[in-house]
Amino acid sequence: MSEDPKGSEGSSLRGVGIAAALSFQLIVATLLGFVLGHWLDGVFHSGPWLTVSGVILGIGAGFWGIYHLSRILLR
16 A cells, blocks of 8 residues: 555645635625625615626625735735
């Protein structure tokens, strides 16, 4: 039997964790933008415009969060 170095398993698990954290960041920010925009559309009766704006802002916030989080995690 060949032994795997203990560090290689930890390194691959760390990579999976980083990928999960980054994807979670984008998904949550986009969903929050959608929910907030949809709620504001209901309050102001503005059609889909605030929902669309919320999704766009959520995607932008998600990518900013990915950038920020990746700088911290990949040091």
